[in-house]
Amino acid sequence: MSDTEKPNAKNVIEVRGLVTHYGTRQILNGVDVDINEGEIMVIMGGSGSGKSTFLRHLMALQRPTSGVIKILGQDVWKLPQKKLFELRKKLGVTFQGGALFSSMTVGENIMLPLYEHTKLDRLTMQIMARMKLEVVDLAGFEDLMPSELSGGMVKRAAEARAVIMDPRILFFDEPSAGLDPVVSSQLDDLILRLRDAMGMTICVVTHELESAFKIADRITVLDKGSILFTGTVEELRNHPSDRIQNLLNRRSEEAEIDADEYLRRLTGDKEEAEGMPR
């Protein structure tokens, strides 16, 4: 864990002893993370490290096997349904593929949270939606359907929708995935702008090193369901661990081979090879 955490910084997200399984396969093995108010925390890790599952837990989309997730001081799985809905209004999420509703225009997508949670008149909602579209450089695109936008535009529109309720915490799932370096860099700038202009706490899940180093205040590295490191970018760069240096320098590692496990996999003895995906 990092020793640079500000002692007085207020935790907006507190995760303790998070354990989760898919069937018999353990995905997270007792993860502890604190995310402070106003910071950009980047969760990194290779494929299968459990970072997307971790994000789903933070968004209260998936109940863990055990552990506590506190968001804005409230234990999300102990909250009554009504309070959980109230809490969710303070969260914004941009999914990997944007997750814009394909049956609605960009403007309708952005206005949906306002329509559902406020009693504002339509004109005010339209003005607010246009303001957010200005922030993400998509002014004038409100009448287009999501299918008429490029990949980068879809992500920016999704960001506009995520911030329409002025949330306190913003989650990004792989913001750079599938985008060219220029568009990816623009999205990073946008994330920094959102943090600076709106004072949001931002949690980004990514495996793009360049993007992570550019935007992160702190980085948490997940590896095989456990936390390998939490700290600043500088601390990460200077970390002595081989595993971290391999990750930073994009060196592949030889997986340790368990001879018995290998044999069981080859012979297809499913009952013996417990935990293997079927």
Next chain:
Amino acid sequence: MVEGSHQNLAARFFEKVGRICVSALEEMGRHGVMIGESFHWLFLGPGMNQPVRLGAVFTEMMEIGVRAIGIIGIMAAAIGAMLAIQGIYSLKIFGAEGHVVVGVAFSMVREFAPLITGILVAGRSGSALSARLGTMKINQELDALEVMGINPVRFLVVPSLLASLVMVPVLTFMSMVLGLYAAALYVNTALGMSMAAFFDQTIDVLSVDDLIHGLSKAAIFGVLFALIGVLNGFLVKGGAEGVGKATTRSVVQCISAIVVTDMLFALVATL
């Protein structure tokens, strides 16, 4: 050795039967939970600032009901005429063609109108519901709704359920009228019976109970197809292939459920 392999085979057979039974029970449980959740959101949603939007219900009514009027009308008319043709052909053997109205009226109102409407709506909208929700699931749109504080059951399922609960009986009533009208036209041509006489006899033969029988069945079919469509959509796994499978499964299940329920309903109602 052979005995051992027989035992193995038997064990596998019973294991398979067990799995099928458990999965069928699971499916029924899911339907029950979905109905419970839908009632929950319909009645308690407003108290949690999660009301079911009337606009969404009307949009679904338009999609499930109004846009299906053309095809259901044509099918109902064809079935009505077919019943009249077959009825006259069979009754001619006994020289009782004049009684064709009785057969057509009962069959159309109690059986064919709800059945053909249910099957057509299931094929048209049940599959569409599964495809829409399945695609939303794999595109993470359902997750997006959830994290926005919008319950997907309240936002997507309840409007479809309410719309089908209203529109399937309405469409069934339309099928009854159109089917009888087409039958009347054929009887008029074939037997020279006037339309007024046909409808006079129809009204004499039919009771309010017959009408209620047909419309109640239609309401049950409406709920069934919406539930099956929605559940198959929510349970989609994998990508486009998963959506395709869910859509096919949804249509097959909807039609099977409608036909079996129809038979059970007829059995219970005529005891």
